[in-house]
Amino acid sequence: MLQGKKILLGVTGSIAAYKSLLLIRLLVRSGAVVRVLQTAASRDFVTPLSLSTLSKNPVLSDLTAGDAWVNHVELGRWADCMLIAPLSCNTLAKMANGLCDNLLLATYLSAVCPVFVAPAMDEDMWRHPATGVNLGKLHAYGNTVIPVEKGELASGLYGDGRMAEPEAILGHIKDHFVAGGGALAGKKALVTAGPTYEAIDPVRFIGNRSSGKMGLAIAAELAARGARVELVLGPSGLDVGNIPGIRVHRVESAREMYEASVEAFRDSDIAVMTAAVADYTPVTKSVEKIKKNEGVFLLELIKTKDILKTLGEQKKASQILVGFALENAHEKDYARGKLKSKNADFIVLNSLNDEGAGFGFDTNKVSFFGKDGSEQVFEKKTKQQVAKDIVDKIVELAGL
Ligand code: CTP
Secondary structure, eight states: OOTTOEEEEEEOSSGGGHHHHHHHHHHHHTTOEEEEEEOGGGGGTSOHHHHHHHHTSOOBOOSEETTEEOOHHHHHHHOSEEEEEEEOHHHHHHHHTTOOSSHHHHHHHHOOSOEEEEEOOOHHHHHSHHHHHHHHHHHHTTOEEOOOEEEEOTTSOEEEEEOOOHHHHHHHHHHHHHHTSOTTTTOEEEEEESBOOEESSSSOEEOOOOOSHHHHHHHHHHHHTTOEEEEEEOSOOOOOOOOTTEEEEEOOSHHHHHHHHHHHHTTOSEEEEOOBOOSEEESSOOSSOOOOOSSOOOOOEEEOOOHHHHHHHHOOTTOEEEEEEEESSSHHHHHHHHHHHTTOSEEEEEETTSTTOSTTOSEEOEEEEETTSOEEEOOOEEHHHHHHHHHHHHHHHTTO
């Protein structure tokens, strides 16, 4: 798939540099020609000998070799794609600000090809506002940021900041060449995610256990393929972090989610409704905390507006609308029913009967039901991989 593609791999100083070796092997096995640029700091983590052996090419590190100048302009023009993995916090900051004190940075500034970066850092560094600003700059320069993963970090802590696994990075590079670049560049997408809270009084609400993880994974995948994403997120404890290309709108109730979504949908090309929106809300919300009194307390509820259905009614032919269905009986019939009644292009069905699928899990098992009558059943996968399948389907429907 990557036959003959010329890839410049930048390796910077991070413990994740050991994964670069596996990444090189995967790229070479896929047919790519790999040349490695290594910063001085990365040599503490992985040796030039290992990198050159696996890439089958000499490793470049310095702006000069003996008394000769290394032509970074030629390198930048040679490549079909530049990939920096791992991208350390330090190199990120230098790239964001146009610094040029090593060969990798000089080549980055000279590169005329698409640039991908796979950041790796500790969670606190990942969350620092400066990191967010720097990633935002890279995104604005047109570079693609491959999302970090959650997991065990070098500090021994568990959290966000792990470099994406080599297989996932390879997937992004393959997608790029298959789809001819960020397939969704210039497109706008709306994603709803998480639960809604319907207030009963100032301290109580009706909510649900949706984590928002599936919606965030889809938003990240859409952004990674170049779309500008409006993420309308209900009150989940999810840490969205810094993902370039995603703007987060925090909402609480079904009504707030409805208003933010209808507004964003107007100029969206794509909308994916993953939120677990409350179907009913209290008719009145007590201004004062309700005191306990009688043995039985009756709460009157009224139906909320169906966001997906409303968008389905407003949808133009060029817009792609995706809905979700979470069922535990008559799953296929209900999914097909929702496809029709809500005028979606396809419905993603999660069955509550499948182990590891649905609320709170990091995995999901889904099936797609298309307007054309198609049905695709997928294996249990991580939510990131499910997000990729969903975005692949969107790209296919958009004819991109
Ligand atoms: N949805 C929405 N607005 C609502 C309710 C649901 O946008 N007020 C969207 C969800 O985000 C999801 C799909 O509709 O994409 C789920 O369909 P829905 O019929 O509401 O599922 P359930 O809540 O499970 O309802 P039912 O009891 O009819 O199965």
